[in-house]
Amino acid sequence: MAERVEQFHNLVQSSGEKIHFLLESNRALFRAELSSEEWKAYVEYIDEMVIDGFFSCIECSLKFFxxxxxxxAVVAPLLEVQLVLQGPDMVFFxxxxxxxxxxxxxxVESLINDVFKMSSLVPRxxxxxxxxxxxxxMESMTDLADMRHLLMERVKAAMAVCCGFHNSLEHYSYLYVDDRKEFMHRFLEYGHIPTSPDVEVFSDSEVHESTPILDSFREQIDGYEKLYEEVQGLEAVHVFHGWMRVDGSRMKSALLNVIKKWSLMFKQxxxxxxxxxxxxxEKFIRATEAGLSQRVEEGDYSSLVEVMGHLLAVKERQTSTDTMFEPLHQTIALLKIYEQELPEVVYKHLAELPEKWINLKKQAILVKQQVASPQAIEVSxxxxxxxxxxxxxxxxxxxFRRDGPFR
Structure with a gap:
C-alpha cells in the first residue's frame, strides 16, 4: 500500500512539473507579460482546471471508499483486521x-490524508x-469534507462492532489469564474447585486437605473437552457491516491449544x-524383600532393628496398598476413554505387583515369627x-545427698 501511494505521488508530482513546463512554454510562445491581465486570466483558467482535476481525483478516491x-451495496470486505491471543488478552491488529x-x-485517516496530500505536490x-x-x-471544499466525515463515521461504527465482538469472547479469558499450576494446587488441596466460601472457611483451619476423587477429575476433563468442542464450533472469520472482515483463526487456534493444555494437565x-x-x-517391595531376607543372629542388635523397621513399614503401608489397585484400574480405564496411553511398564507392574505384595505380606508374617525370639531377648x-x-x-x-557440696 505504501509503495503504491508513493508511486501515485511521484506521478502527480511529475504531472505538476509538466503542467508548469507547458504553461511556461505557452507564455513564451504567446510572448505574454507576467503582469498582463490577459495572462493572469489565462493562468486563473488553468488554475481552476487543476483544482477541478484534483477535486475529481480526490472525490473518486473517497467515492471508492x-x-x-x-x-x-458492498459485495466483498474492504478491510481486514486480525484478532490474536497475545499475552494476557485478545488484541486486534x-x-x-x-x-x-x-x-x-x-x-484509514492516514490513507485519506495521503489522498488529500497529493494536491500539495503541485506548486500553485x-x-x-x-x-x-x-x-x-481541497480541505475547504464542503462536498469532500462531508464524504470524508461520512467515511470516518463508518469506520468508527465498524470499530465499535468489533469491540463488541471482542467483549463477547471475554468469558473465555480465564483460560489464558488464570495460572494452571496454582489452579491445580488448589484443586488438589480442597478436593474440588475452591470457591470463596471454601477459602474463608479453610483460612482459619489447619487441616483442610481433601484428595479429589476420580469423579472430580472426570468432571474437570469432561468440562474442558466440552469447551473444546464449543470453541471449535466458533466461526473463525466474521464480516461486520459487509466490509469489515475480522480474521480470528489465529486466536481460535491459540484458544483451542490453551484448552488442550488445561485438559492435559488433569490427564497428566x-x-x-x-x-x-x-x-x-515396586521399589518398596524390592527394598523390603531384600531387607527381610537377611538373617538375624542372637545379639545382632543392628540387624534386628533394621528388620523391625521393614516390618513396621509393611504394617503402616498395608491398608493403603491393599486398596490401591482397584482405583488404579479405574483411573487407567478413564484415561483410555480419553485416548491416553500409558507406558508398557505400568501394565506390567499392575499385573505383577498385587501378587508380589501378597507374597511380601506373607514374608513379613514369617519374618515376624522368626525374630520373635531375638526380639524377646532384646526386650529382656x-x-x-x-x-x-x-x-x-x-x-x-x-x-549426692550425703556428700554433696550444698550439704
Missing part, C-alpha cells in the same frame, strides 16, 4: 480502540494565491499418579539395663 463501506496510535481509525500556478499549493482548497496428573504409585510400590536385655540404670541412679542420688 464510500462505495465499499456501504452496507447496502490493527487496534480497534479509538485514540490508540496504531488503531484502524488512524490507519496562480502566483497571487496565498497558498503555495492546492491542498488548502492421573497418568503420573498411576505411574508413580506403581513405581514407588533392655529391661535389665533400665533396672540397672535405676539402681545406679538411686545410688548416685544417695551419695
Amino acid at each position: 464510500l462505495d465499499n463501506t456501504d452496507q447496502r 490493527p487496534s480497534q480502540e479509538l485514540g490508540a496510535p496504531d488503531s484502524l481509525f488512524e490507519m 500556478l496562480a502566483k497571487h494565491s496565498l497558498s503555495p499549493h492546492y491542498q488548502a482548497d 496428573h492421573l497418568i503420573d499418579h498411576v505411574t508413580n504409585s506403581l513405581s514407588d510400590l 536385655s533392655l529391661r535389665r539395663k533400665c533396672a540397672l540404670f535405676d539402681v545406679e541412679q538411686h545410688a548416685f542420688r544417695d551419695h
Whole structure:
C-alpha cells in the first residue's frame, strides 16, 4: 500500500512539473507579460482546471471508499483486521480502540490524508494565491469534507462492532489469564474447585486437605473437552457491516491449544499418579524383600532393628496398598476413554505387583515369627539395663545427698 501511494505521488508530482513546463512554454510562445491581465486570466483558467482535476481525483478516491463501506451495496470486505491471543488478552491488529496510535481509525485517516496530500505536490500556478499549493482548497471544499466525515463515521461504527465482538469472547479469558499450576494446587488441596466460601472457611483451619476423587477429575476433563468442542464450533472469520472482515483463526487456534493444555494437565496428573504409585510400590517391595531376607543372629542388635523397621513399614503401608489397585484400574480405564496411553511398564507392574505384595505380606508374617525370639531377648536385655540404670541412679542420688557440696 505504501509503495503504491508513493508511486501515485511521484506521478502527480511529475504531472505538476509538466503542467508548469507547458504553461511556461505557452507564455513564451504567446510572448505574454507576467503582469498582463490577459495572462493572469489565462493562468486563473488553468488554475481552476487543476483544482477541478484534483477535486475529481480526490472525490473518486473517497467515492471508492464510500462505495465499499456501504452496507447496502458492498459485495466483498474492504478491510481486514486480525484478532490474536497475545499475552494476557485478545488484541486486534490493527487496534480497534479509538485514540490508540496504531488503531484502524488512524490507519484509514492516514490513507485519506495521503489522498488529500497529493494536491500539495503541485506548486500553485496562480502566483497571487496565498497558498503555495492546492491542498488548502481541497480541505475547504464542503462536498469532500462531508464524504470524508461520512467515511470516518463508518469506520468508527465498524470499530465499535468489533469491540463488541471482542467483549463477547471475554468469558473465555480465564483460560489464558488464570495460572494452571496454582489452579491445580488448589484443586488438589480442597478436593474440588475452591470457591470463596471454601477459602474463608479453610483460612482459619489447619487441616483442610481433601484428595479429589476420580469423579472430580472426570468432571474437570469432561468440562474442558466440552469447551473444546464449543470453541471449535466458533466461526473463525466474521464480516461486520459487509466490509469489515475480522480474521480470528489465529486466536481460535491459540484458544483451542490453551484448552488442550488445561485438559492435559488433569490427564497428566492421573497418568503420573498411576505411574508413580506403581513405581514407588515396586521399589518398596524390592527394598523390603531384600531387607527381610537377611538373617538375624542372637545379639545382632543392628540387624534386628533394621528388620523391625521393614516390618513396621509393611504394617503402616498395608491398608493403603491393599486398596490401591482397584482405583488404579479405574483411573487407567478413564484415561483410555480419553485416548491416553500409558507406558508398557505400568501394565506390567499392575499385573505383577498385587501378587508380589501378597507374597511380601506373607514374608513379613514369617519374618515376624522368626525374630520373635531375638526380639524377646532384646526386650529382656533392655529391661535389665533400665533396672540397672535405676539402681545406679538411686545410688548416685544417695551419695549426692550425703556428700554433696550444698550439704
